[in-house]
Amino acid sequence: MYSNQDPEEQFELNELIGEGAYAKVYKGRHKNGQIVAIKIVPSTGEIQSLIKEIQILKECQHAHIVQYYGSFYKDGNLWLVMEYCVGGSIIDLLKITQKTLTESEIAAILYHVLLGIEYLHANKKIHRDIKAGNILLDEKGTIKIADFGVAAQLIYTNADKGTVIGTPVYMSPEVISKNRYNHLTDIWSLGVTAIELAEGKPPYSHIHPVRAMFAIKNNPPQGLTNPEKWSKEFNDFVKSCLRVQVSERPSAQQLLQSPFIKQGKQDQKKLVNLIENFLNQIDEYRQSKTQGNLENIQTLISKQENSEDEEQSCGTVVECGTLVIKEEEVQSKGEKELDFVTYAKKEKIINEIIDEQLSDEQQMENMNQDERKKFLAFLHSQMEEEISKVKQKYMPKIEMLTQKIKSNESPEPTKPTKPLQQIPQTKPQLLIQTQQSQQVQQQLQQPQKIEVAVPFQVNPEVLQKLSNLKIPQIKIQNVSSPTAQLRSNPKQKVNPEYQVKQNIHSNY
Ligand SMILES: Nc1ncnc2c1ncn2[C@@H]1O[C@H](COP(=O)(O)OP(=O)(O)OP(=O)(O)O)[C@@H](O)[C@H]1O
Numbered sequence: 476m477y478s479n480q481d482p483e484e485q486f487e488l489n490e491l492i493g494e495g496a497y498a499k500v501y502k503g504r505h506k507n508g509q510i511v512a513i514k515i516v517p518s519t520g521e522i523q524s525l526i527k528e529i530q531i532l533k534e535c536q537h538a539h540i541v542q543y544y545g546s547f548y549k550d551g552n553l554w555l556v557m558e559y560c561v562g563g564s565i566i567d568l569l570k571i572t573q574k575t576l577t578e579s580e581i582a583a584i585l586y587h588v589l590l591g592i593e594y595l596h597a598n599k600k601i602h603r604d605i606k607a608g609n610i611l612l613d614e615k616g617t618i619k620i621a622d623f624g625v626a627a628q629l630i631y632t633n634a635d636k637g638t639v640i641g642t643p644v645y646m647s648p649e650v651i652s653k654n655r656y657n658h659l660t661d662i663w664s665l666g667v668t669a670i671e672l673a674e675g676k677p678p679y680s681h682i683h684p685v686r687a688m689f690a691i692k693n694n695p696p697q698g699l700t701n702p703e704k705w706s707k708e709f710n711d712f713v714k715s716c717l718r719v720q721v722s723e724r725p726s727a728q729q730l731l732q733s734p735f736i737k738q739g740k741q742d743q744k745k746l747v748n749l750i751e752n753f754l755n756q757i758d759e760y761r762q763s764k765t766q767g768n769l770e771n772i773q774t775l776i777s778k779q780e781n782s783e784d785e786e787q788s789c790g791t792v793v794e795c796g797t798l799v800i801k802e803e804e805v806q807s808k809g810e811k812e813l814d815f816v817t818y819a820k821k822e823k824i825i826n827e828i829i830d831e832q833l834s835d836e837q838q839m840e841n842m843n844q845d846e847r848k849k850f851l852a853f854l855h856s857q858m859e860e861e862i863s864k865v866k867q868k869y870m871p872k873i874e875m876l877t878q879k880i881k882s883n884e885s886p887e888p889t890k891p892t893k894p895l896q897q898i899p900q901t902k903p904q905l906l907i908q909t910q911q912s913q914q915v916q917q918q919l920q921q922p923q924k925i926e927v928a929v930p931f932q933v934n935p936e937v938l939q940k941l942s943n944l945k946i947p948q949i950k951i952q953n954v955s956s957p958t959a960q961l962r963s964n965p966k967q968k969v970n971p972e973y974q975v976k977q978n979i980h981s982n983y
Pocket residue numbers: 492493494495496497498499500512514541557558559560561562563564567608609611621622624795796797
């Protein structure tokens with residue numbers, strides 16, 4: 476799969492040109508002078524997806540798919556060497572140049588992308604992560620599809636439906652719902668990408684990715700925000716890509732015949748102009764970024780391996796890149812969970828989700844009954860977990876204080892009468908988890924008169940169990956609580972400062 480030769484003997488690493496969730500991409504130079512792009516993933520990163528990317532790229536030879544040159548393993552890093560696209564991704568281009576694209580530029584870009592997608596689909600491959608960030612532009616103004624880390628090689632006509640894969644806002648409804656999906660999922664993502672190219676951002680990019688997934692699944696597809704600003708052909712193109720019914724979605728081949736894309740075919744010169752006009756600006760930007768941030772690349776790579784801060788700087792993984800969740804991961808937990816629950820757990824954004832979900836009734840409106848129930852169960856289990864953490868934090872202090880107060884309140888020690896062994900051993904163990912019962916059990920260990928004032932109500936079940944044991948040394952007084960009193964006499968006023976006292980006396 477990859478060579479164990481030292482890549483540094485063959486390549487010189489230059490500036491950092493991009494980074495994703497796990498990988499960093501550098502400009503590099505082969506000793507023969509050829510400029511290349513080198514994607515490096517530390518072994519702590521998503522090596523599996525890089526291996527997959529290598530596999531797929533090796534099999535692809537197409538003008539609109541980034542060319543693979545080789546891969547290496549060195550010092551815990553996997554290196555993937557590929558064709559260098561000087562313009563970087565279209566999204567880089569838009570950010571660096573602060574430019575918006577014209578409709579004919581968009582059509583020209585999408586024409587090339589569709590040629591690449593058509594090739595992939597004809598070779599039974601699904602990209603699964605089509606987005607502007609994965610569409611690169613080379614110095615000749617040619618578009619190349621990159622980032623095959625989550626691409627799938629299809630053996631059967633339909634993809635493995637158990638896998639939620641891609642970048643949330645670009646995901647098709649069928650992928651989110653974990654229904655069977657096929658190559659047409661790429662067409663949906665292409666529709667979202669078309670909007671991104673026109674508006675700078677894909678729909679739902681302003682909301683949390685997990686909520687975006689809900690919205691995609693439950694709302695009708697979002698077209699262009701201001702349809703009147705764009706031609707009918709472009710609006711039609713976007714609408715046809717974003718058909719919820721997969722069977723109604725056109726193939727790449729069909730879209731290549733659409734009026735909008737045919738126009739794009741005529742406008743290829745626009746892409747050449749685009750790169751020519753902005754190349755200097757892009758170069759300057761990269762160099763200033765490199766000089767400002769990097770003293771030398773080696774230091775950077777070792778930082779990349781160790782620095783947690785850098786990973787955190789891009790927030791949750793779902794927000795900055797591709798996310799892969801496999802069915803096996805979910806099933807290994809013994810249950811099938813909702814996508815968003817899996818996301819929440821995997822991306823450790825539970826609190827964010829809980830806060831956001833609770834404050835947004837609309838979001839709950841969007842859930843179906845089954846989802847509501849599952850979310851409710853999820854919230855319950857989260858709550859229990861948090862309660863138990865809080866208990867762990869406070870209980871030692873509470874117990875210590877209770878002991879101190881108790882020992883001050885009953886200073887005269889009672890004389891020991893019978894040793895512990897005299898407690899009948901045949902009696903069943905108390906299997907009661909409350910603090911009160913622990914106190915009782917502790918007291919049982921001490922051969923002395925026991926009087927415990929418990930400042931809150933004992934669970935009646937606990938008392939029942941104690942009574943059932945019929946231990947002669949213990950007498951249990953009737954329990955009376957404000958709520959019990961109220962139940963027996965609802966009109967009675969209960970002093971709010973009333974404290975329930977339950978006295979448990981030893982008989983020795
Ligand atoms: N061949 C290349 N030539 C020039 N720039 C590239 C090349 N490959 C990648 N880049 C730049 O590096 C960025 C990150 O690359 P890539 O998307 O492959 O990383 P990733 O970790 O797989 O990302 P993601 O988190 O989106 O999955 C790209 O957006 C692009 O700007």
